[in-house]
Structure formats: structure tokens, C-alpha cells
Amino acid sequence: MTDWLSPAEWDAVRLSLRVALWATLINLPVGIALAYALARGRFPGRGLLNVAVHLPLIMPPVVTGYLLLLGFGARGPIGGFFESSLGLSFAFRWTGAALAAGVMALPFMVRAVRLSIEAVDPRLEQAAATLGASRLWVFLTVTFPLIIPGILAGTVLTFAKGMGEFGATITFVSNIPGQTQTIPLAIDLLLETPGGEGRAARLAALSIALAASALALSEWLSRRVAARVGGQ
Amino acid sequence: MMLDVSLRHRLGAFTLDVQFRAPSGVTVLFGRSGSGKTSIVNAVAGLLIPDEGRIVSDERVLLDTAAGVRVKPHRRRLGYIFQEGRLFPHLTVRQNLGYGAWFAPKGAARADLAQVVDLLGLGALLERRPAALSGGEKQRVAIGRALLAAPQLILADEPLAALDEARKAEILPYFERLRDSVSVPILYVSHSASEVARLATTVVAIEAGRVMAQGPAAEVLGNPAVLPTGAREAGAVLLARVVAHHADGLSELSAGGIPLLLPRVAAHPGASLRIRVAAHDVILARTRPEGLSALNILSGIIHEIRPGGGPGAIVAIDTAAGRVLSRVTRRSAAALGLAVGQEVHAVVKAVAVATTDIGAA
CATH class of the missing domain: 2.40.50.100 (RNA polymerase II/Efflux pump adaptor protein, barrel-sandwich hybrid domain)
Incomplete structure (x- = not known):
């Protein structure tokens, strides 16, 4: 097995999993909150927020990476704040790769969750309110259980995006083996290295396998949820 | 136990302007579809905030637009039975029944689950989910869910309208029992003369957003001037x-x-x-x-x-x-x-x- 991929490439795989996992974990609460606000909220600036969430989807990834560098880099205003208050730095570290993956995947999470919130009959939420549930309880006991399939779909998309993000990552945190070199960045480097095609192909196959397993897992989970909601 | 309602609300070209009093027992808001009955019930529930109005349930002010009082729906202590049931699809019948009870104040006098299950004949359905219930069964669960929320006011918006005649005949006796077994006012919307005749203690006849007559059922229904759904239904x-x-x-x-x-x-x-x-x-x-x-x-x-x-x-x-x-x-x-x-x-x-x-x- 160790011959199949070199230790540096296994590092890339582990790093990709870690980056994708953290991007997903952070995106879940943020994405659900944004999706709820966009689906059910009526507040000034809602349209603007919608555009902001979708920007990473329509902008060139390099531009997203560049904006992250400006904002979250060592000398960026937000990056400086995190560094001084939490001791958390993003520049040229795996945390920056996770941030880039999270930002790039946010529109996928928000879209998937928002669609499923919009599919929840608001009259059920009204019924819960008349039975004594406050807005938070309505969300926790009625809305949330009914949107689990959408959350699962968003989770898989986010995870897959986190595994595969390239443009924003390489622009924001560069291609540093062991720190920021995720699978796609490693593949990119191998393709430019003489004799690296074989290993590039193996990494590519592995990343396809990981993405497919994530999809299969979420399909299985959402079938179980659907059976519970619509079932006997 | 008494509910006092006074409302004024504009909905496009339609103006709702009503004032009525609902004592214990069933007060039926009786009128044609589109006469504003559902808007009245939704205002009592807090799902619609009228332009002007005052709603008092047993000395508890639920709404007073002049004084800026607007109690949120979840604090109004209601049991609302909707036309389409609105059961929670992801919960079993037992969990649906318990939903309101969970939010009711701890000291509230509440109906006993076993008694309600017995009253509504729900014993065999408790572990099922709403998708596996018939229309009549769903509506019986909806009645039970409202009852078990320890409500100080029960609202019912045409709870039988979506059912066929056989199911209506099955559910009506449960409402008769409800009327005779609870002391809180029940505000019941209907356009069916026979439902009104069977259930109503008090009738509030509504036409085009206004109250035409209100009073004890026999009195209002025996008044030939009050035919909110037409002479054919007199x-x-x-x-x-x-x-x-x-x-x-x-x-x-x-x-x-x-x-x-x-x-x-x-x-x-x-x-x-x-x-x-x-x-x-x-x-x-x-x-x-x-x-x-x-x-x-x-x-x-x-x-x-x-x-x-x-x-x-x-x-x-x-x-x-x-x-x-x-x-x-x-x-x-x-x-x-x-x-x-x-x-x-x-x-x-x-x-x-x-x-x-x-x-x-």
C-alpha cells in the first residue's frame, strides 16, 4: 500500500480529508443559518446577502482566493483580528485551505438547505406556534427534522467541494506540501513533474472513490430519513 | 370563561369589521366562504394582526392595537384545529398528541392523554405516522393534539370541510362530546347549516365581513332575516x-x-x-x-x-x-x-x- 502512493501523497490525502471535514463542520451552522434567513426572513439587505453568498459560485476562484488573501492574510484586517484575538492564522496554513474550501462551498450548502426549507409547509410551522412553540422551538422541532435530507445533500456537496477546491486555495495559501497541498494541488504538481503521471492518476482515482463514497453515504442516510417521515 | 373579539381589518377591497362575544360552549362563526370567518379566527390565534382590534380571552388581553399589546401566537394558550389537520409528518401520532402539552405551563390543568385517546378512539393509531392515517383519523388526532395543549381557547377552522359525508358523520359526534366535556370557549368556523344546527351553543352570523346577528343558536337560526348561506339552507x-x-x-x-x-x-x-x-x-x-x-x-x-x-x-x-x-x-x-x-x-x-x-x- 505504501508503494502505491508516496508518503508525501498520503499526506495530501490526509490533509484533503481534514480540510474538507473542517470546511463542512463550519459550513453546517453558517449555511443553515443563512439559508433560513434567506428562505424565511424579511429584512432589508436580504437581496444583497443572497448575492454575497453566491459570489464564490460565479466569480473566478482565483478572484475569491485573492479577496481571501486581502481580507484573511497575515496583514488583512480580518486575518489580523483572528491572529491577535484567537491566535488563529490562515496564511499559508491548512486552516487557510479549509477557509477557502468553506467559502467556495458555502453557496452549495445554502442552496441545498434553502430549497428544502422552502419546501417545508409554513402552515406546519404556524400550527406549531399555535401549540405553544416559540420560533426557535418551531425550528428545532419542526423545520429542522423536515430539512435533514437537504442538509445531507448540502453536506456532501460541501465535502466534495472541500476535497476538490483548487483555484481559491492555491491563490490564498499557495501549494506547500504537508501544509496546504491537498489532493488537487498534489495532482497539479505531479502532472508538471516528469514521470508523475502514474501517481497523478492514482490520486485522481482515489479522490473519485472518496467523492463517490460520500455520495453513497448521504443517499443511504436520506433514504432512511425519507422512510421515517413518509413512512408507516 | 368568555372571549371578546372586536376587529377591523382591510384586505384589499374587503373590510372586516366585527364585534362579538363567545361564551363557554361552541360559538360558530357561520357564513359563506369568503365572508371573512377564517381571518377572524386567525386574528384570534395571532396569525393575522388586524389594523385595529381588541381580543380578550377571560380577562387576558391577547391583542389591543390601541395599547400596543400583541401577544405572540405561542403565548396565547390555544388549541387550533385546522381544516387540513396540519399534523407533523415526522412525528408519530403519540408525539403529535404530546407536542402542545410539552410547551404548556407546568402547572396548567391539562387533559389526560389516556382520556383523550379514549374520547377520540385513537388507541390503535398511537405509533403510526400521519402518512398512514385516513382523513378522518388525521382530524381526530388534530382534535386530540389541540385538547392536550391545555388550551384556554379552542379554535376550529372548518375542521370537517375537507372530509366526505361519511367522515363528517364520523367526526361530528366527537365535537359534540368536546363541547360537552370542556369548559373553555370553542370558536368554530363553518358554512354548513347542519354543523351549525348540531354544534352551536352560540351563533355569530357573518356576511361580507360583518356580523348580521349573534345569540343563542335556536334564536339566530330561527330568525328568517338571518340566512348567511342563503334561503335554500334555512x-x-x-x-x-x-x-x-x-x-x-x-x-x-x-x-x-x-x-x-x-x-x-x-x-x-x-x-x-x-x-x-x-x-x-x-x-x-x-x-x-x-x-x-x-x-x-x-x-x-x-x-x-x-x-x-x-x-x-x-x-x-x-x-x-x-x-x-x-x-x-x-x-x-x-x-x-x-x-x-x-x-x-x-x-x-x-x-x-x-x-x-x-x-x-
Whole structure:
């Protein structure tokens, strides 16, 4: 097995999993909150927020990476704040790769969750309110259980995006083996290295396998949820 | 226990302007579709905030736009039974029933789960999910869920309208039991004359966003001037007691001492019933008819004659059994020379009274 991929490439795989996992974990609460606000909220600036969430989807990834560098880099205003208050730095570290993956995947999470919130009959939420549930309880006991399939779909998309993000990552945190070199960045480097095609192909196959397993897992989970909601 | 409602609200070109009082028992908001009944109930629930209004439930101010009081729906202590049930699809029947109870104040006097399950016949359904229930079963669960929320006010918005006749006949008795077993006011929206006749303690007749009449059911339904769903649906309510069941399939009842014969009713001798007698099933005669197949003849004095817009007229007759309405043509009224204060004989064919128009009093 160790011959199949070199230790540096296994590092890339582990790093990709870690980056994708953290991007997903952070995106879940943020994405659900944004999706709820966009689906059910009526507040000034809602349209603007919608555009902001979708920007990473329509902008060139390099531009997203560049904006992250400006904002979250060592000398960026937000990056400086995190560094001084939490001791958390993003520049040229795996945390920056996770941030880039999270930002790039946010529109996928928000879209998937928002669609499923919009599919929840608001009259059920009204019924819960008349039975004594406050807005938070309505969300926790009625809305949330009914949107689990959408959350699962968003989770898989986010995870897959986190595994595969390239443009924003390489622009924001560069291609540093062991720190920021995720699978796609490693593949990119191998393709430019003489004799690296074989290993590039193996990494590519592995990343396809990981993405497919994530999809299969979420399909299985959402079938179980659907059976519970619509079932006997 | 008392609910006082006063509202004014504009909905496009339509203006709702109502004021009424609902005591204990069932108060039916009775009117055509589109007359504003559902908006009234939603305002009481807090799901609609009217332009102006004041709603007081048993000295608890739920809404007072002048004073800036707007209690949120979840703090109004309601049990709202919706037309479409609105059960939570991801919860079992047992969890649906327990939902409101979980949010009710800890010290609140609440109905007992076992009793409600028994009252509504839900025992076999508890572990099922709503998708596996029939329309009638869903509505029974919705009633139970509202009851178990320890409500201080029960709202029902046409809870039977989405059901077929057989299911309606199945659910109506549960509402009759509800009326007789809870002390909190029940505000019930309906456009069905027979539901009103069977359930209502108090009737608030609504037409085009305004209250036409309000008062005890027999009084409002016996008023020929108040026909919120049209003359075709006119009918008065008689209170009667079951005397005996006869071998030929008829039941003998007594309304104010006057015997009434009806097709076999599903009630034991001694039970009190409400019987809706539709105005179009009542024939009038100046002299007491003889040699007639109809079994019930109620003699009385004409209280009012109200010509309708078409060829018909509604005649209100005060009999010893109670107020009876009769729908006749204006031509017949003229031919008979009917006049207020005159004695007439109202003839009711026994089989004309539908079993769906008979309910527990």
C-alpha cells in the first residue's frame, strides 16, 4: 500500500480529508443559518446577502482566493483580528485551505438547505406556534427534522467541494506540501513533474472513490430519513 | 370563561369589521366562504394582526392595537384545529398528541392523554405516522393534539370541510362530546347549516365581513332575516327528548310536549337531541290537515313572513315545540292569505329529517 502512493501523497490525502471535514463542520451552522434567513426572513439587505453568498459560485476562484488573501492574510484586517484575538492564522496554513474550501462551498450548502426549507409547509410551522412553540422551538422541532435530507445533500456537496477546491486555495495559501497541498494541488504538481503521471492518476482515482463514497453515504442516510417521515 | 373579539381589518377591497362575544360552549362563526370567518379566527390565534382590534380571552388581553399589546401566537394558550389537520409528518401520532402539552405551563390543568385517546378512539393509531392515517383519523388526532395543549381557547377552522359525508358523520359526534366535556370557549368556523344546527351553543352570523346577528343558536337560526348561506339552507332547530323506539322503525320524540315521529334515531330513550328541520321540508296548511301521509303536524302562530329575492318566502311559525321555519312560494303565501298572527299548521314529513341533521343536545 505504501508503494502505491508516496508518503508525501498520503499526506495530501490526509490533509484533503481534514480540510474538507473542517470546511463542512463550519459550513453546517453558517449555511443553515443563512439559508433560513434567506428562505424565511424579511429584512432589508436580504437581496444583497443572497448575492454575497453566491459570489464564490460565479466569480473566478482565483478572484475569491485573492479577496481571501486581502481580507484573511497575515496583514488583512480580518486575518489580523483572528491572529491577535484567537491566535488563529490562515496564511499559508491548512486552516487557510479549509477557509477557502468553506467559502467556495458555502453557496452549495445554502442552496441545498434553502430549497428544502422552502419546501417545508409554513402552515406546519404556524400550527406549531399555535401549540405553544416559540420560533426557535418551531425550528428545532419542526423545520429542522423536515430539512435533514437537504442538509445531507448540502453536506456532501460541501465535502466534495472541500476535497476538490483548487483555484481559491492555491491563490490564498499557495501549494506547500504537508501544509496546504491537498489532493488537487498534489495532482497539479505531479502532472508538471516528469514521470508523475502514474501517481497523478492514482490520486485522481482515489479522490473519485472518496467523492463517490460520500455520495453513497448521504443517499443511504436520506433514504432512511425519507422512510421515517413518509413512512408507516 | 368568555372571549371578546372586536376587529377591523382591510384586505384589499374587503373590510372586516366585527364585534362579538363567545361564551363557554361552541360559538360558530357561520357564513359563506369568503365572508371573512377564517381571518377572524386567525386574528384570534395571532396569525393575522388586524389594523385595529381588541381580543380578550377571560380577562387576558391577547391583542389591543390601541395599547400596543400583541401577544405572540405561542403565548396565547390555544388549541387550533385546522381544516387540513396540519399534523407533523415526522412525528408519530403519540408525539403529535404530546407536542402542545410539552410547551404548556407546568402547572396548567391539562387533559389526560389516556382520556383523550379514549374520547377520540385513537388507541390503535398511537405509533403510526400521519402518512398512514385516513382523513378522518388525521382530524381526530388534530382534535386530540389541540385538547392536550391545555388550551384556554379552542379554535376550529372548518375542521370537517375537507372530509366526505361519511367522515363528517364520523367526526361530528366527537365535537359534540368536546363541547360537552370542556369548559373553555370553542370558536368554530363553518358554512354548513347542519354543523351549525348540531354544534352551536352560540351563533355569530357573518356576511361580507360583518356580523348580521349573534345569540343563542335556536334564536339566530330561527330568525328568517338571518340566512348567511342563503334561503335554500334555512332551517330551524328544535330541542327534543327521545320517548320511545317503535317496532316499525320510527322513534317517538317529544319537543315541548308535542310528539314528533322520526326515522329511528341513534339515541336512548330519555336522551336530549337537537333536530334541524329544513325550511324546504315544512309544508303549511291553514286548517289542520286530515288524510295526509305526513306524520308530524305542528300547530302554531305565524311570527314573521319574509319574502326572498326570488319567488320564495320564509315563514317563521312559533309552535309549542319551538320556532319552525317554512319555505313556501310567495304565490302560495298569497293564495293561503298567510299573515302574521294567524294560526297555521306546519307539516313535517318524518323521512325528510336527515340523520346528519340530528345531534346530541
